[in-house]
Amino acid sequence: MRIAILVPEPDYPEPWDWTYDAEAAALARHGASVEPLPWTDPGDLSGFDLVLPLVAWGYHHHYGPWLRLLNRFDAEQLPVANPPSLLWWNSDKTYLTQLAASGVPTVDTVEVDKLDNASLAAAAERFGTPELVVKPPVSASAAGTHRIRVGEPIPAAERGRRMMIQPFVSSIATEGEHALILFDGVHSHTVVKRPKDGDFRVQPHLGGVTLPSSPPPGAVTLAQRALAAAPAQATYARVDIVSDHLGVLRIMELELIEPALFLEHAPDGGDAFSRAVLRAARTATAESPR
Numbered sequence: 001m002r003i004a005i006l007v008p009e010p011d012y013p014e015p016w017d018w019t020y021d022a023e024a025a026a027l028a029r030h031g032a033s034v035e036p037l038p039w040t041d042p043g044d045l046s047g048f049d050l051v052l053p054l055v056a057w058g059y060h061h062h063y064g065p066w067l068r069l070l071n072r073f074d075a076e077q078l079p080v081a082n083p084p085s086l087l088w089w090n091s092d093k094t095y096l097t098q099l100a101a102s103g104v105p106t107v108d109t110v111e112v113d114k115l116d117n118a119s120l121a122a123a124a125e126r127f128g129t130p131e132l133v134v135k136p137p138v139s140a141s142a143a144g145t146h147r148i149r150v151g152e153p154i155p156a157a158e159r160g161r162r163m164m165i166q167p168f169v170s171s172i173a174t175e176g177e178h179a180l181i182l183f184d185g186v187h188s189h190t191v192v193k194r195p196k197d198g199d200f201r202v203q204p205h206l207g208g209v210t211l212p213s214s215p216p217p218g219a220v221t222l223a224q225r226a227l228a229a230a231p232a233q234a235t236y237a238r239v240d241i242v243s244d245h246l247g248v249l250r251i252m253e254l255e256l257i258e259p260a261l262f263l264e265h266a267p268d269g270g271d272a273f274s275r276a277v278l279r280a281a282r283t284a285t286a287e288s289p290r
Helices: 017-029 063-075 084-090 095-101 117-127 219-228 271-287
Strands: 002-007 033-038 050-052 110-112 131-135 146-149 163-167 177-183 186-194 209-213 236-243 249-255
Touching (some): 002 017, 017 033, 017 271, 117 131, 117 163, 177 219, 186 219, 186 271, 219 236, 219 249
Parallel strands (some): 002 050
Antiparallel strands (some): 110 163, 131 146, 131 163, 177 186, 177 236
């Protein structure tokens, strides 16, 4: 099987080989030929049995080209996993409101067209807390994400922007954020991501740490329930879950485009990942009109 993994553009500032290398090595152990291609200019993809956007980091900085790439996937009927319909849906974090509407417990979220003091005050009243988090609906790596109290100045770069507002979840600083990794809907392994002291953002480039963990009781069921509510089946998924102030587990995010899968913490070394990907490749080959 010949597989393309989409990776960042050549001048992307953050290291990404640590996640690509683990994924490519796991697939190679199962006999696949793997090639990294920049998602911004991947070239001819017709010769691949499967295209994985697994390391398409930075798409939120070039959202127009990203959406055009998704259109290309559809127009050329390319074999892509996760499928383009799922990538479209997951590209904008307002999917959280859709999950909530379908009854999946998520972190409370409101979307505003233009972030201002009034919208913050209204969200604080709705959530019953003055401590809020604002973030862009199209974002990654905590870009544009801020913790803010009602009455504090809104960061100039975010004022007037389309944004999401959520209550600040204090358990992130104490318990961390659990990330469950699933392949074809089956739980593989879990890590816990914790911020550095005094912060709430768990990303490694911001000082966060990632450790192997057991999933909290009920977390696997919640993750599978959230994935079942998505518009298509995910070959790979990372489901980020937190506990609210009452100890209720809630979905923070579904990462279905380019999540770090932390295969170094997978008990099987990534075998379940490889089997799911190769299964998707075989299915795509069987269904290909070409």
